[in-house]
Amino acid sequence: MSFPQHRPRRLRQTPALRRLVAETRLHPAELILPAFIREGASEPIAIQSMPGVVQHTTGTLRRAAAEAAELGLGGIMLFGVPEERDAEGSAGLDPDGVLNAAIRAVREEVGDSLVVMSDVCLDEFTDHGHCGVLDADGRVDNDATLEVYGQMAVAQAEAGAHVLGPSGMMDGQVAAIRQALDAAGRQDVAVLAYAAKYASAFYGPFREAVDSQLTGDRRTYQMDAANRREAMLEVRLDLEEGADMVMVKPAMSYLDILADVAAMSPVPVAAYQISGEYAMVEAAAANGWIDRKASILESVLGIRRAGANMVLTYWAAEIAGWLRES
Numbered sequence: 001m002s003f004p005q006h007r008p009r010r011l012r013q014t015p016a017l018r019r020l021v022a023e024t025r026l027h028p029a030e031l032i033l034p035a036f037i038r039e040g041a042s043e044p045i046a047i048q049s050m051p052g053v054v055q056h057t058t059g060t061l062r063r064a065a066a067e068a069a070e071l072g073l074g075g076i077m078l079f080g081v082p083e084e085r086d087a088e089g090s091a092g093l094d095p096d097g098v099l100n101a102a103i104r105a106v107r108e109e110v111g112d113s114l115v116v117m118s119d120v121c122l123d124e125f126t127d128h129g130h131c132g133v134l135d136a137d138g139r140v141d142n143d144a145t146l147e148v149y150g151q152m153a154v155a156q157a158e159a160g161a162h163v164l165g166p167s168g169m170m171d172g173q174v175a176a177i178r179q180a181l182d183a184a185g186r187q188d189v190a191v192l193a194y195a196a197k198y199a200s201a202f203y204g205p206f207r208e209a210v211d212s213q214l215t216g217d218r219r220t221y222q223m224d225a226a227n228r229r230e231a232m233l234e235v236r237l238d239l240e241e242g243a244d245m246v247m248v249k250p251a252m253s254y255l256d257i258l259a260d261v262a263a264m265s266p267v268p269v270a271a272y273q274i275s276g277e278y279a280m281v282e283a284a285a286a287n288g289w290i291d292r293k294a295s296i297l298e299s300v301l302g303i304r305r306a307g308a309n310m311v312l313t314y315w316a317a318e319i320a321g322w323l324r325e326s
């Protein structure tokens with residue numbers, strides 16, 4: 001009888017050994033909590049397809065931000081749900097619009113103890129639900145949208161955002177935002193570019209979260225799930241345009257993209273574990289089909305292992321709580 005020459009199982013024998021040789025660890029500072037605020041809400045409103053996630057009031061958003069800071073999270077990413085929408089998404093430009101007011105409130109609450117990020121995109125603010133303004137034929141008008149993004153970015157910077165997250169996938173959006181910020185004297189505000197963002201069915205629950213008005217899809221601007229090489233082009237362009245950090249989104253079905261981007265990016269790489277990824281785990285766990293906590297930790301660990309320096313996840317606060325306990 002011959003014995004195996006190599007025995008990798010040796011280092012798996014005890015929890016202490018496994019902890020010693022773990023190649024990837026989770027830390028609260030690399031987690032970013034996405035949060036929704038609904039204009040005019042007097043109490044938080046549950047999002048059915050995202051159990052445990054709500055559309056906040058200003059008061060509950062402030063508390064969530066304070067808790068995030070206290071837990072040592074890396075940041076919070078804010079999305080606004082306005083009361084009124086129009087074709088131009090003008091509520092997104094209004095300094096007192098729901099998102100800009102929320103940025104101001106959160107900054108007042110947390111100061112610089114938490115990185116405050118905000119979504120630069122029109123889909124929450126337009127009555128047609130697209131991420132840009134439309135031309136006379138009803139198509140998303142790339143260059144007209146860039147103008148609006150620039151104005152939105154300055155409004156969010158003035159409201160106090162540390163980092164802006166352009167998520168509309170318009171060509172040239174990072175350059176347009178950088179130029180607008182610099183022209184307004186806001187060289188200090190950073191851009192986290194949604195560089196490789198795919199047209200994904202897994203955004204479904206987010207559409208409920210922001211009461212999206214979209215009919216149709218975003219396939220003329222978001223990327224095709226079939227493409228890997230194209231992600232390198234998108235990331236390279238965003239870097240050339242001045243992105244301070246780049247993002248891959250969604251995360252779990254795009255770990256190959258994330259690994260590619262992590263291998264080539266000279267700037268920090270983020271991944272967004274999106275609403276549908278959250279909903280899948282929650283639904284399976286609610287049915288008793290998977291172990292909720294173990295599945296959540298494994299999913300985020302996998303995203304980190306693939307190369308993300310930071311992860312946007314709706315479980316950010318809960319995970320930070322678990323990490324603190326252990």
Ligand code: PBG
Binds near residue numbers: 122203274
């Ligand atoms: C666009 C935006 C979306 C998400 C983040 N920013 C929706 C979309 O592109 O359709 C989705 C996030 C999620 O699903 O959790 N403003």
